Amino acid sequence: MAELVIRRERKQARYFVEKLGDTLGLDMILIPGETFMMGSPDDEPERSGDEGPQHEVNVPTFFMGRYPVTQAQWQFVAALPQAKQALDPDPSSFKGDNRPVERMSWYEAVEFCDRLSAYTGREYRLPTEAEWEYACRAGTTTPFYFGKTITTELANYDGNYTYNDGPKGEYREETTPVDHFGIANAFGLCDMHGNVDEWCLDHWHNSYEGAPIDGSAWISEDENASRVLRGGSWSGDPRLCRSAYRYVNSPGYRFFNIGFRVVCVAPRTL
Numbered sequence: 001m002a003e004l005v006i007r008r009e010r011k012q013a014r015y016f017v018e019k020l021g022d023t024l025g026l027d028m029i030l031i032p033g034e035t036f037m038m039g040s041p042d043d044e045p046e047r048s049g050d051e052g053p054q055h056e057v058n059v060p061t062f063f064m065g066r067y068p069v070t071q072a073q074w075q076f077v078a079a080l081p082q083a084k085q086a087l088d089p090d091p092s093s094f095k096g097d098n099r100p101v102e103r104m105s106w107y108e109a110v111e112f113c114d115r116l117s118a119y120t121g122r123e124y125r126l127p128t129e130a131e132w133e134y135a136c137r138a139g140t141t142t143p144f145y146f147g148k149t150i151t152t153e154l155a156n157y158d159g160n161y162t163y164n165d166g167p168k169g170e171y172r173e174e175t176t177p178v179d180h181f182g183i184a185n186a187f188g189l190c191d192m193h194g195n196v197d198e199w200c201l202d203h204w205h206n207s208y209e210g211a212p213i214d215g216s217a218w219i220s221e222d223e224n225a226s227r228v229l230r231g232g233s234w235s236g237d238p239r240l241c242r243s244a245y246r247y248v249n250s251p252g253y254r255f256f257n258i259g260f261r262v263v264c265v266a267p268r269t270l
Helices: 070-077 106-120 128-135
Strands: 015-020 024-031 034-038 056-058 062-065 197-203 225-230 245-249 264-266
Touching: 015 070, 015 128, 024 070, 034 128, 056 128, 062 128, 070 197, 128 225, 197 245
Parallel strands: none
Antiparallel strands: 015 024, 024 062, 034 056, 062 264, 197 225, 225 245
C-alpha cells in the first residue's frame, strides 16, 4: 500500500450568511457556473453502470449551503408557517444542534426549502443532481475532491472498508458535527463525502442517456418517482462516497443516514 500524504492549504470562498433569527445563520457559498464532465470514467474503481455515460454539463452560477442542514437550522425553519405539510421539529436519531438533521423524507426537505423561501424572500430549493456533482468535484476529476482515495481523517464513513488502496480507519457509527473535520473543497463546501446522504431534486434514471446538459433537474411525469441521493454517509463504505456515486430511494423514505443541503438561485441582492 502506497503511503498516503494529506496536504492542507488555505483558500478563500465567496459567500453570504442567511440570517435565521438573531443567533443562527446559513452559510451560502458562491458556486461559479462552468462546464464540467458529469459521471465517472469507465476505469474508475468500483464504479456503477448508472454513473454513465459521462457527458458535458453547463451549470449556471448558484449558491449552495456550506454544510448539510443542521438540526438547529431545521428546528428554526420547522417553527415557521407551514407551506404544504407539517414538519417534525426534532426527527434526528443522533442529537446535536450542529449535527446534520436526518430522518426526513424528500417531501419534508422540499417543505423546508419552501418555508425558508417564504421567510427570506429568496428562492431556496434542493440541488439538482448536476449541481450537486459539479459542486462536489470543484474542478476535480478524481473519485473524491481530495484525490484518488479517502480516509476517515477526512470524512465520516465506515472505516472498516477501504477504497483504491486507501487505509482502513475509524467507524464512528453516528453522524459528526458539520464542522468536525475542518476541511473544505476548492469551492469552500464541507461534508460532501460521507456523514449523510443528501437528497437531490431529480427523479431517478438508470443512466445519463438523454439527461439534461444545462444543469437543470431531470424530472419525469411520475410525481411518485424515486429520487436521487448523493454523497454517501457515516454508515456506508467509501465507494459510496465518491463524487459520481448515485443512490436512489422513494421520496417518502426516512432513515438515519439521510440529510440534505440547500441551494439558492443566485440572488440579485444580498
